[in-house]
Every structure is written in C-alpha cells, then in structure tokens.
Amino acid sequence: MIEKTGQRWRLRFRTEGLKETLMAWLMLAPAAIGLTIFLIVPFLMAFQLSLTDTRLLSPNPPQFVGLENYRQLLRIHVIWMEPLKDPATGEVQRDEQGQVLYPRPRTILRSDPRYEGLSELAQVHLFGQRFLLAAGDPTFWRGLLNNFYFALVVVPVQSAFALLLAVLVNQKIRGVHLFRALYFMPVVVPMVVVAVIWFFLYNPGVGTINAFLKAVSLGRLGPFNWLGDPRLAFPSIMLLSIWQGVGFQMVIFLAGLQEIPGELYEAAEVDGCNELQKFFYVTLPQLRNTTIFVVVATTILAFQLFTQVHVMTGGGPGEATMTTILHAVREGRYQLRAGYASAITVVFFLIVLAVSIVQRALMREERAIE
Amino acid sequence: MYRFRKAARTLLTYVVMILLAFFFAFPLVFMLVSAIKTNETQITSDVGGLLAFVPYPLKWVPPVDRLDDAPAEIRAAYTGLGVQNFLDVFRRMPFGRFLWNSVLITTTTVGLGLVVNSMAAYSLARLRWRGRNLVLAIIVALIIIPFEAVAVPLMLLTTRLPRPGGGIGWHDTYIVQIIPFIADAFSIYLFYQFFIGLPKDLDEAALIDGAGRFRIFWNIIVPNSRPVFATVAILKFLWTWGSYLWPLMVIRLPEYRPLTVAMQEFFGQYPRLWGDTLAFATMTTLPVLVLFLAFQRWFIRSVAATGIKG
Numbered sequence: 216m217i218e219k220t221g222q223r224w225r226l227r228f229r230t231e232g233l234k235e236t237l238m239a240w241l242m243l244a245p246a247a248i249g250l251t252i253f254l255i256v257p258f259l260m261a262f263q264l265s266l267t268d269t270r271l272l273s274p275n276p277p278q279f280v281g282l283e284n285y286r287q288l289l290r291i292h293v294i295w296m297e298p299l300k301d302p303a304t305g306e307v308q309r310d311e312q313g314q315v316l317y318p319r320p321r322t323i324l325r326s327d328p329r330y331e332g333l334s335e336l337a338q339v340h341l342f343g344q345r346f347l348l349a350a351g352d353p354t355f356w357r358g359l360l361n362n363f364y365f366a367l368v369v370v371p372v373q374s375a376f377a378l379l380l381a382v383l384v385n386q387k388i389r390g391v392h393l394f395r396a397l398y399f400m401p402v403v404v405p406m407v408v409v410a411v412i413w414f415f416l417y418n419p420g421v422g423t424i425n426a427f428l429k430a431v432s433l434g435r436l437g438p439f440n441w442l443g444d445p446r447l448a449f450p451s452i453m454l455l456s457i458w459q460g461v462g463f464q465m466v467i468f469l470a471g472l473q474e475i476p477g478e479l480y481e482a483a484e485v486d487g488c489n490e491l492q493k494f495f496y497v498t499l500p501q502l503r504n505t506t507i508f509v510v511v512a513t514t515i516l517a518f519q520l521f522t523q524v525h526v527m528t529g530g531g532p533g534e535a536t537m538t539t540i541l542h543a544v545r546e547g548r549y550q551l552r553a554g555y556a557s558a559i560t561v562v563f564f565l566i567v568l569a570v571s572i573v574q575r576a577l578m579r580e581e582r583a584i585e
Numbered sequence: 586m587y588r589f590r591k592a593a594r595t596l597l598t599y600v601v602m603i604l605l606a607f608f609f610a611f612p613l614v615f616m617l618v619s620a621i622k623t624n625e626t627q628i629t630s631d632v633g634g635l636l637a638f639v640p641y642p643l644k645w646v647p648p649v650d651r652l653d654d655a656p657a658e659i660r661a662a663y664t665g666l667g668v669q670n671f672l673d674v675f676r677r678m679p680f681g682r683f684l685w686n687s688v689l690i691t692t693t694t695v696g697l698g699l700v701v702n703s704m705a706a707y708s709l710a711r712l713r714w715r716g717r718n719l720v721l722a723i724i725v726a727l728i729i730i731p732f733e734a735v736a737v738p739l740m741l742l743t744t745r746l747p748r749p750g751g752g753i754g755w756h757d758t759y760i761v762q763i764i765p766f767i768a769d770a771f772s773i774y775l776f777y778q779f780f781i782g783l784p785k786d787l788d789e790a791a792l793i794d795g796a797g798r799f800r801i802f803w804n805i806i807v808p809n810s811r812p813v814f815a816t817v818a819i820l821k822f823l824w825t826w827g828s829y830l831w832p833l834m835v836i837r838l839p840e841y842r843p844l845t846v847a848m849q850e851f852f853g854q855y856p857r858l859w860g861d862t863l864a865f866a867t868m869t870t871l872p873v874l875v876l877f878l879a880f881q882r883w884f885i886r887s888v889a890a891t892g893i894k895g
Contacts (some may be wrong), residue, residue, distance in 0.1 A: 233767075238797075238798045242702070242705065242707060242708040243705045245701040245704070246702055246768040250724070252742075254730060257735040257739040258730055260741070260742065261737075271741065285815070380605070383602055388598065389594065394606060396881050396885075400874070400877065405844075407845045407849055408616075408869050411848065411852050412863070414852075421630070423632050425633075426634050467888065470889035470892055471802060479776070507891060515731065525833075526869045540733050548834050560734050561734075563733060567734070
C-alpha cells in the first residue's frame with residue numbers, strides 16, 4: 216500500500232518535472248533562438264570571416280586566406296632612415312637651414328621587395344637617428360592609437376568628474392533633485408543630435424565656444440578652428456563625449472554612495488575626521504567596486520567610439536579622429552571588404568575582452584578580502 | 586561663527602551646482618532657442634555671444650513659404666520667433682515618415698523585448714530544470730560582446746535571410762531594425778536579478794491552487810515586478826531611439842530610415858541651414874526629453890540598476 220503510493224508519487228513527480236522542463240524551454244525559446252541567430256552565430260562568423268577574403272555583394276565565392284587579413288592589419292616595420300649623401304663627396308646632404316635631408320618614405324618602401332604593401336605610419340626621432348614606422352594598414356593603427364588616447368584622457372577625467380557630481384547631488388539640500396535631473400539630461404539626448412549641436416558650437420571664427428574662451432581669457436585665446444585643426448579635433452570630440460556621458464556615471468556613483476552605511480561616517484566623526492578625511496578614508500574605499508565598474512564601462516565605451524566622429528569629422532582632418540570602429544565600418548560597409556572588417560572587429564573584441572577580464576580579476580580580489 | 590561658516594558653505598555649493606547646471610544645459614538651450622528663431626542670418630551672427638541663448642526679438646512671426654530662398658531684405662522683415670524652421674524641415678524632408686519609423690521600431694523592439702526577455706528570465710530564475718545553470722552562464726557571458734563586434738557579420742547574415750513577402754535579404758526593412766534586438770542578454774540578466782529576489786511562496790501558493798506556470802508568470806510575477814520592467818524598458822528605449830550604426834549599415838531607402846540617420850543626412854545637406862538643422866535636432870530630442878522629464882526618477886533609477894553588481 217505504502218509502496219504503491221510512493222510509486223505513484225514518484226511518477227507524478229517525474230511527469231511534473233518533465234512538464235516543468237518543457238515549460239521552461241518553451242518560455243526560454245524565443246530569447247534563446249534570438250540570441251543564437253543574431254548574437255552567437257554572427258560572433259562565431261566574425262572569426263571565420265576574418266580568415267577569408269569575403270566581400271559583400273561579390274559574385275566570386277570567398278577564398279580561405281588564413282591569417283592574411285591579420286597580417287595586413289597588424290604588420291608593422293621599423294626602418295632606419297639613412298640620410299641622403301652627396302654621391303660625389305659622400306657627405307650628408309643638408310637643406311638651407313642645415314637640417315639633414317632624408318629620402319622620401321615612398322622611395323624607401325619601394326626600394327625593397329620586403330616592404331611591399333607597407334605605407335608610412337609615422338617618422339620618429341630617436342638617439343639622433345630617424346626611423347620610419349611603416350604599417351600594412353596605417354589607418355588601423357591610427358584609429359587604435361586614437362582609441363587609447365581617448366581612453367587615457369576621458370576615462371580618468373570623466374570618472375573623477377562623475378564622482379564629484381555624485382557627491383554634490385548626494386547632499387541633503389533643497390532643490391538637489393532638480394540639479395540631479397539637469398546633469399543627467401544629456402544622457403537621454405541621442406548622440407547624433409549631440410554631435411550636431413556641438414558641431415555648431417565649435418564653429419570656427421565666430422562661434423559660441425570661441426566667444427566664451429575669448430571672454431574668459433580677456434581676448435588672449437582663440438579663435439580656434441576646433442574640428443579643422445588636427446591637434447584640436449580629437450580633444451573637441453572628447454569634451455562633448457564627456458558632456459553627454461558623465462551623467463550616466465554620476466548616477467552609478469550616486470547609487471554606490473547611497474549604499475555606504477551611515478555608521479561608518481559616524482565612526483569616522485567620533486575619531487575626529489574632517490570632511491576631506493572622511494572622503495578619502497570612508498567614501499573612496501567603500502566605492503571601490505563602483506569605481507572599477509565605472510572605469511571599465513568607460514574604457515569599453517572609448518573603444519566603441521563611432522557616432523560622434525562619423526557625424527562631425529568623418530575621421531578627419533587627415534586621420535586625426537579616425538577610430539577602430541569607424542575604420543571597420545568603412546572597410547565593411549563602404550569598401551565591402553567583410554572579411555577584412557571582421558578581422559578588425561575581432562581585434563576590437565579581444566581588447567574589450569581583456570578589459571573585462573581585468574575588471575573581473577579586480578572585483579574578485581575585493582570579494583576575497585571580505 | 587559655526588553657523589556663518591555653514592551658510593557660506595551652502596552658498597558655495599549652490600554656486601558650484603548652478604555653474605555646472607549651465608555647463609550641462611547650454612547646448613540644449615542653444616538648440617531650442619536657435620530652432621525657433623526665424624531669421625537664419627540672425628542665428629549665425631548670434632552664435633558669437635550670449636545672444637545665442639536668448640530668444641529674441643519677442644515677436645511672433647507666422648510661417649511663410651520658401652523663406653530661406655528669399656532675398657535678405659525680405660528675410661530681415663521676418664525676423665522674430667516662430668515655427669518657420671520646423672515647417673521648413675517638413676518641406677525639405679518627409680520628417681513625419683522618419684518620426685513614425687523611429688516610433689514604430691522603438692515601441693516594437695521595447696515591447697517584444699519585455700515579453701521575450703522577462704519570460705526567459707522567469708524560466709531561468711524560478712523553474713527547476715536540468716542545464717539551467719549552463720544556459721544562465723552562457724547568457725551572462727554574452728553580455729560582454731559589444732554590438733560593434735558582431736555588426737559586420739550580422740549585416741552579411743541578414744543579407745542572406747529570406748525576406749518576408751519574397752526575395753532574399755533583410756536590408757531596407759523594419760524587421761532588420763527590430764528582430765535582431767528583441768532578445769537581449771543584459772535585459773534577461775536584469776530581469777533574472779529581480780526575479781530571484783521575489784519571495785518563493787509567491788508562486789508556490791498559486792502552484793498548489795493548480796495554476797499553470799505561464800499563468801503564474803503572467804498574473805503574479807509580472808504585476809509584482811513593475812520596477813524591473815520600467816528599468817529594462819527605459820534602457821532599451823534610450824538605446825533603440827539613439828541607434829545609429831546599425832541603420833546606417835543596413836538602411837538605404839528613406840522609407841525605413843530612422844530619425845537618427847535622417848538627422849545626419851539632413852545635417853549633410855548643403856547649404857547647411859542652422860535653424861532648420863537645429864529644428865530637426867529639437868524634434869528628434871523632444872520626445873525623449875519629454876519622457877525623461879515626466880519619468881525622471883524612473884530614468885535615474887534604471888541607470889543606477891546597471892551599475893549594481895556590474
């Protein structure tokens with residue numbers, strides 16, 4: 216009798232379990248199918264495509280080319296430049312100012328079959344010698360260097376600014392919600408619109424930002440050609456990126472600040488800490504994980520940089536505002552080189568992955584201490 | 586003495602906060618003010634000073650046809666404030682169509698995304714089945730893949746999918762802007778985090794009453810999870826409304842073009858008229874800005890949710 220009930224129970228349990236598993240899969244299915252087709256498959260395709268010469272809209276079947284795309288992408292040579300010598304006397308040639316004359320980079324690159332497919336990336340002076348940096352794809356390197364430049368400037372500036380804003384709007388004073396909303400407002404404005412507005416503000420000659428600089432410097436600064444000057448164009452884009460994005464980080468810091476238990480501050484007060492000490496010995500250590508998150512998220516955003524530069528400068532002037540993603544989109548969408556563009560995005564993904572791994576490692580360490 | 590110092594500090598705080606408020610508000614004020622100035626010549630000369638932020642002269646100017654092509658004397662007579670630039674936008678481009686496209690794409694992506702991702706998260710958080718932890722681990726791992734890393738292969742993939750209504754390729758459709766973005770690993774993760782926090786007896790009581798799993802989800806879990814639905818909806822809305830890279834890659838025909846790409850297109854047209862362009866920018870921003878001002882707290886709470894536990 217007891218035996219029988221037990222069996223029936225087990226049977227019922229098993230069918231219930233089956234029903235539940237079936238239901239679980241049914242409810243998961245739409246998301247699982249969507250993620251598989253539109254994320255996992257293209258993600259794997261990127262690796263596979265990067266090993267081929269696949270083109271969009273090409274009648275020819277794609278060929279497997281191995282690591283050729285990566286070779287072109289990552290290939291870089293440092294070539295010592297020999298000064299031009301007078302063929303008769305063997306002396307080093309100089310121009311009117313006494314500067315040593317060098318052969319043109321193109322002449323050097325054409326002189327040797329080993330340098331085939333390379334173009335000039337930069338010339339560097341080192342130990343009184345001149346070297347030619349030549350790359351298989353100088354645009355890629357310029358884009359990547361720009362992304363690092365962007366991250367190096369924007370990540371610390373934006374994170375510190377966001378923390379300052381968060382501390383400001385975390386005070387219990389009248390009207391603080393209004394300021395919080397105001398600082399956050401640019402986050403909801405689409406980046407294309409932000410780029411267009413700032414394009415006008417950066418107007419060369421008579422422009423709002425030029426006028427402001429002139430006023431605060433009492434006429435000593437400007438006018439600048441913000442987006443037309445190769446040295447200023449990228450910093451100009453950094454400024455508007457910070458303007459648009461800092462509110463997001465501010466809110467994340469604010470959430471972190473509000474999770475710090477009040478007793479910690481009371482204890483610090485008992486110990487005779489002033490405001491500044493409280494900030495450095497209580498607030499900052501307590502915000503450790505939040506800070507790691509903000510820094511990592513901003514770094515990844517720096518490598519995704521695309522919309523602003525596409526709208527405002529298209530990578531110019533020259534290649535002063537080129538970025539990795541802009542280069543990938545150009546190669547993939549406009550040059551139709553899907554295989555090569557995939558190789559670029561694979562490199563981009565590996566960078567993002569490395570940044571994320573560093574984040575995980577840092578956060579785990581924190582948990583281990585707890 | 587102490588009270589004096591405290592008052593001085595509060596005053597200083599307000600001064601700093603107001604200066605910062607100017608920094609964050611001035612580009613948007615510039616956009617709104619320039620968009621309602623009817624005389625293009627006035628806009629471009631005002632940018633060199635504070636007048637760029639002042640809506641003047643305070644005179645209502647009714648819109649007229651083809652003002653931008655008129656000679657300078659006639660344009661000067663129409664100097665004031667009005668909706669001239671907005672009408673010019675409609676005259677130069679099918680703005681209504683772009684707006685409709687963006688509204689359609691955003692609402693469907695957000696709406697379908699809420700259903701699909703919350704269902705998946707419910708299955709992962711509150712049903713017991715084998716392989717659940719593995720699936721969860723995969724979904725969490727997928728979060729770190731940025732869209733840019735899959736954009737090129739996804740473009741290639743969608744050109745090969747069968748087109749609804751015949752033919753091959755999804756380029757120049759609505760679905761190419763909607764379907765790939767419905768399922769979203771990060772949304773599932775946010776839902777999951779919320780659902781595992783709900784009390785267990787919530788669905789167990791209903792289970793004993795004989796309710797099916799789907800009914801429990803729909804009648805009990807969903808109504809008790811409004812905050813997370815709002816969070817996911819807002820984040821997804823901001824992302825979809827501002828989406829630029831993807832439509833740029835797959836949309837060529839104006840019929841399916843969203844506002845962002847149309848904005849860039851309009852911006853690239855010569856002669857580049859500041860008033861018209863900024864009117865376009867205003868109309869692209871206003872829907873989001875109005876929603877933000879109405880649901881401010883919710884927006885801020887949503888963003889805060891992305892940071893917790895990273």
